[in-house]
Amino acid sequence: MTYRLIALFFIAVFYLIYFTKMLIQRRKGIVTDQIAKSKVHDKSYYIELFMKVATCLIVVTEVASIIYGHSMCTIMFRIIGMYFAFLGDLVFFLAIWTMKDSWRAGVARDDEEKRDLITVGIYKYSRNPAFLGFDLVYVGILLMFGNPVLLVITIWAIVMLHLQILQEEKYLEEIYGESYKEYKNRTSRYAGLGKITESGFTKICLYIYFVLGVWSVFYFFTCLAYGGGFSLSWVWIWVLLAVFSFARVWMLKARLSGQEKIKLPSIIKWSYRVVFAICLMIFVVTEVRIIGAMTTRSQKDLDYIVVLGAGLHGTEPSNPYKARLKRAAEYLKENEGTVAVLSGGQGSDEAISEALAAKNVLVDQYGIDESRLILEEKSRDTEQNLKYSLEIIGDPDACVGIVTNGFHELRAMSIAGEVGYENVYSVPAQTLFPVGIHYCVREFFGMVEFWIKYCFF
Missing domain, CATH: 1.20.120.1630 (Four Helix Bundle (Hemerythrin (Met), subunit A))
Structure with missing residues (x-):
């Protein structure tokens, strides 16, 4: 309606x-x-x-x-x-x-x-x-x-x-x-600054930045509407992207009209272009891997699945968490020999632990036998989720599936390999759109953090 x-x-x-x-x-x-x-x-x-x-x-x-x-x-x-x-x-x-x-x-x-x-x-x-x-x-x-x-x-x-x-x-x-x-x-028939001539590349860049800036503004408000308002982490990134895009539009428009006030040396321009191209390439490759992990098929008859926490509103799971619990319930019903480790402690603004909230939903809403659910209630982040859950499982060689939203699977699987899991598999839950785009972009920075922490230190 x-x-x-x-x-x-x-x-x-x-x-x-x-x-x-x-x-x-x-x-x-x-x-x-x-x-x-x-x-x-x-x-x-x-x-x-x-x-x-x-x-x-x-x-x-x-x-x-x-x-x-x-x-x-x-x-x-x-x-x-x-x-x-x-x-x-x-x-x-x-x-x-x-x-x-x-x-x-x-x-x-x-x-x-x-x-x-x-x-x-x-x-x-x-x-x-x-x-x-x-x-x-x-x-x-x-x-x-x-x-x-x-x-x-x-x-x-x-x-x-x-x-x-x-x-x-x-x-x-x-x-x-x-x-x-x-x-x-x-002037163009529908939109633009006329025919593309010798300054065509600059005009194309201007149009791309303009569209990106407008879209970023719209998507910022979309995230506020669908993602829980300003509590959505990193939502300000779309404001920064819009500001950057419109600043570039202003600079490129000044260049096209011959009114560029500050002319940077060629070495600075080309250095910027090279760095920008490298960063863009890394971003695109990473996003392809993130999206690829979202569509991974789940391995059947795993010994355990670890359901990662994702925040509560009082005692109610957040929307991303609900998607994880739904996927966990589906997997447990399809694979009757699998045991679930529900991982997630109690945050400062949460009435109960995330693990207990997950247990309540799986038992009351999905009819999962309580004996198949193990609670891990100490963790505060993904690394702790996986580390403490492995301590409960007690066997690094056990076949374990990681249940999290699809956008988060790549990082979760990467961390699992670092903390000691030997046989780990993806069990991706639904990535909720339209905020899913924000999650996928935000996850790039999560992967950067992972690389810095585990690859360089």
Whole structure:
């Protein structure tokens, strides 16, 4: 229900902006709606007519899809869809706000009023931001409540809007001549800073940093909403990434415009690029290994499984911990000879130990026999979880599975090898999205800590 209300809200805001602007202009005597109003029924007329049909039909299809409620996309796509829809509303608002009374819907061939060519504000970065706003909202709703019918209608509507853009560009060239052609050369049709020339690499980097910065801001708030607010460790990393990205956008934009105030020596620039490339390569390789560990198949009939703690809210396990306990229960039911060591002490803000909370959930909720559960209640971190659990097991050669969230398996397995486990296997639990992206990125720094501690000292 929450996602339905959010999607309907984005649609309502978009069309509230649209019709409010139209009403304001009507009171000024301006006829805003020029779609398929031309007296000449030529190619442009029929493109506008079919565009009008498509844009009306897609609203009906979107609302029907939202009411239906099901989606062919996962929750992560729904979150991304929310980003797109929000951006669509924002871009559309900025477009018609910047256009002021020059805004028209459709090609205003019969409009005799002289209008200025708007090239400022958001129009410095997009020749058609209003159309871009439509597209972003369409794609956003599709990602939130996608189905085959909505997919077809969305593609049709976007194609018709693009054909309309082409017709409007021809009309604007006729009206404004060389000034519009110059504007076309320096500004992209949808978004960007014009055509990629000899400074293409710099522009590509600028676009990448800009997208990364915007996404980091959105994802920061997503983590707050889905990850328990500011208590989510390392959540501030997305703020730092956004600041870094926008700083780079500002620097690259200054370089492209020839207004770079501080010109660094080439050796510093190239040193930065080399270090950045090496760090990025290490990050990518590590993330590939983290993601690979998430999909490992569990070994059957293990002697023990060690269930790592993951925090409590009072006496209730956190969401990541619940996923671990669910996976532990599934494994214990599938492998009746396996014993579980529930590892986790009591934190300062926890009412009971994590191990006891795990036992309560496994016995009461999943019906696991209490005799198959051993509690380890002293540990405070992953290393202690594994070390103290091995002391309870008492046999380094025992076949032991590590039950933790998938994103954490690589580090847990690495630590297990260092503290004495000889036959250790992954039993990955679900990585919860959308916060799972944050966990995977954060885990990179956990692996760095592991390398520093065990490989260098």
